[in-house]
Amino acid sequence: MSSTDRIHNFSSGPSMLPLSVLEEAAAEMTNYQGSGMSVMEMSHRSQVYIDIFNETKANLKRMLKVPDTHEIIFMQGGATLQFSAVPLNIIGRTKKASYAVTGNFSDLAMKEAKKYGEITVACSSEDKNHSYIPQQSDIKIEGDESYFYYCANNTIYGTEWKYVPMTKDVPLVCDMSSNILTVPLDISKFGIIFAGAQKNMAPAGMAVVIIDKSLAGKELPFTPKLLSYQVMIDSDSMHNTPPCYTIYMLGLVLKWLEKQGGVEGMEKIKIEKAKILYDVIDESEFYRGCAETASRSDMNITFRTPSEELDAKFVKETVKAGFDNLKGHRVAGGLRASIYNAMPTDGVVALAAFMRDFEQTNR
Ligand code: PMP
Numbered sequence: 601m602s603s604t605d606r607i608h609n610f611s612s613g614p615s616m617l618p619l620s621v622l623e624e625a626a627a628e629m630t631n632y633q634g635s636g637m638s639v640m641e642m643s644h645r646s647q648v649y650i651d652i653f654n655e656t657k658a659n660l661k662r663m664l665k666v667p668d669t670h671e672i673i674f675m676q677g678g679a680t681l682q683f684s685a686v687p688l689n690i691i692g693r694t695k696k697a698s699y700a701v702t703g704n705f706s707d708l709a710m711k712e713a714k715k716y717g718e719i720t721v722a723c724s725s726e727d728k729n730h731s732y733i734p735q736q737s738d739i740k741i742e743g744d745e746s747y748f749y750y751c752a753n754n755t756i757y758g759t760e761w762k763y764v765p766m767t768k769d770v771p772l773v774c775d776m777s778s779n780i781l782t783v784p785l786d787i788s789k790f791g792i793i794f795a796g797a798q799k800n801m802a803p804a805g806m807a808v809v810i811i812d813k814s815l816a817g818k819e820l821p822f823t824p825k826l827l828s829y830q831v832m833i834d835s836d837s838m839h840n841t842p843p844c845y846t847i848y849m850l851g852l853v854l855k856w857l858e859k860q861g862g863v864e865g866m867e868k869i870k871i872e873k874a875k876i877l878y879d880v881i882d883e884s885e886f887y888r889g890c891a892e893t894a895s896r897s898d899m900n901i902t903f904r905t906p907s908e909e910l911d912a913k914f915v916k917e918t919v920k921a922g923f924d925n926l927k928g929h930r931v932a933g934g935l936r937a938s939i940y941n942a943m944p945t946d947g948v949v950a951l952a953a954f955m956r957d958f959e960q961t962n963r
Contacts, residue, residue: 608947611925612755612900612938613778614798621852621942639848644841653842656851663854663862664780666787666810673809673832674842679777679796681827682807683709686749686773686792687716688823689830690815693746698722700739700765703730703754704931705775710749716820722748730757733895739765747771747791753779755799756929758902758936759895764789771815778899780808782870782941784863791815799899800940802850806843857941866941873939873948874898880952886959890934904934910962911935921954 609616632639635648642649657672666672675681686709691697695717699710701724713719722741723734741748748767753760755778764786765772771791780795787793792811798804809829817830825831831839860866878896881887881903890902905911911934915927928934939948 608923608943608950609925610923610937610939610943610947610951612799612929612936613796614804615800615938615940616942617803617849617853618856618942621849621856624852625849640845642844644838644844649844652848652851653838656847656854659851659854659858660808663857664785664787664810669812669814670787670790670810671813671816671833673811673829674837674847675807675809675826675832676805676843677807678798678804679705679775679794679807680708682775682794682809683712685809685827685829686747686794687713688827689819690771690773690791691717691746692818692820694744696720696742696745698741698745698748698770700724700734700748700750701726702733702759702761703751703757704929705755705777706749706751709751709775713749717746720745722750725759728892730754730759731890731895732892733759733761736763736765739767741768741770743768743770745770747773749773749775751775751777753777753897753899755900755938756902756932756936758889758891758897758900760897760899762895771812777807778938778940779897781857781863781866782899783867797846797850799938800942801853802846804846806846806850808850853942860941869945870898870939870941873943873945874901876945876948876952877901877937877939877955880955884955884959886963887955890932899938899940901937901939902928902932902934903936905958905962908933913962914958917958918951918954923951923954926951 629638698720700722701707710719723738725732748770752774773792776793777796778799781800794807794809797806811829816833819828881889888904905914918926926935928936
């Protein structure tokens with residue numbers, strides 16, 4: 601199979617990467633820029649690798665406009681390990697934290713945090729099967745919490761926060777695993793942002809953490825060394841061997857992103873792509889969107905046909921037609937198209953055409 605035989609891959613993560621990035625990585629696979637080695641084979645302390653690392657980190661800092669008050673760190677363990685790292689590092693101040701529960705991953709994060717302090721639910725969308733994002737006025741914060749936690753994009757339910765919550769000076773912690781690098785941000789508003797790499801950034805195996813440095817260094821005494829943000833800051837993410845190849849791939853993705861107009865360019869493109877699919881859903885009596893309109897995600901489009909049987913038929917026929925990974929997550933059911941940065945508009949247009957055809961033949 602050549603690269604031209606690639607399918608339209610709507611996976612929620614690990615997700616597709618830009619084809620040109622994969623081709624560049626392939627071209628450099630056995631001999632990175634005359635070094636005579638693959639990036640996979642390099643010492644992480646070698647100058648050639650340090651240059652890759654520094655350039656990647658500097659580009660991420662520039663593209664996300666990370667202020668000097670904040671530090672970028674690269675950690676292993678995916679986003680899930682951050683569910684533990686966050687409370688271990690910053691709940692110590694008041695032993696309290698407040699969580700917005702708007703889906704599976706914020707629920708898991710909250711349950712993990714309960715091991716380390718007193719956790720309250722600031723707001724929840726569980727009453728309507730996580731089909732919406734609560735409003736600012738629904739958020740209950742006392743003001744003495746060590747942090748307030750939310751998940752900016754709910755990958756499974758297809759909802760996305762359209763605003764940054766105001767938290768009475770309580771540090772804001774945000775899981776941006778499925779929408780980082782898709783919308784410009786004022787990073788100075790956040791205490792901690794973290795994101796698993798495998799959707800909008802790179803292959804799996806890493807979480808990017810952006811932390812206000814003043815929050816680090818106050819971890820609970822039993823925090824594993826590798827989960828200490830301060831240790832990671834002091835060692836520039838190299839206390840031990842970092843996920844070298846994933847960081848290199850992130851570097852290639854960032855250069856690609858720059859050519860698309862950076863985060864600002866990506867924001868325009870993602871709004872257009874999401875609209876193409878939401879228009880099909882909104883114009884149809886056959887498809888039903890799972891999320892409330894005002895809370896719909898631009899990354900994960902969740903929808904259903906009139907029956908579970910037709911959902912299953914849809915999945916089967918998409919595979920035959922050159923698409924994949926359109927089945928909804930097992931906890932939510934239905935269908936889901938994940939359209940992160942690397943999904944080209946062409947792929948979305950092709951899926952919209954398929955959806956219209958499928959509706960014609962099955963309604
Ligand atoms: N948070 C969100 C929003 C996610 O979508 C996911 C996984 N898809 C996770 C956390 C967990 O990520 P990981 O598998 O990297 O631990």
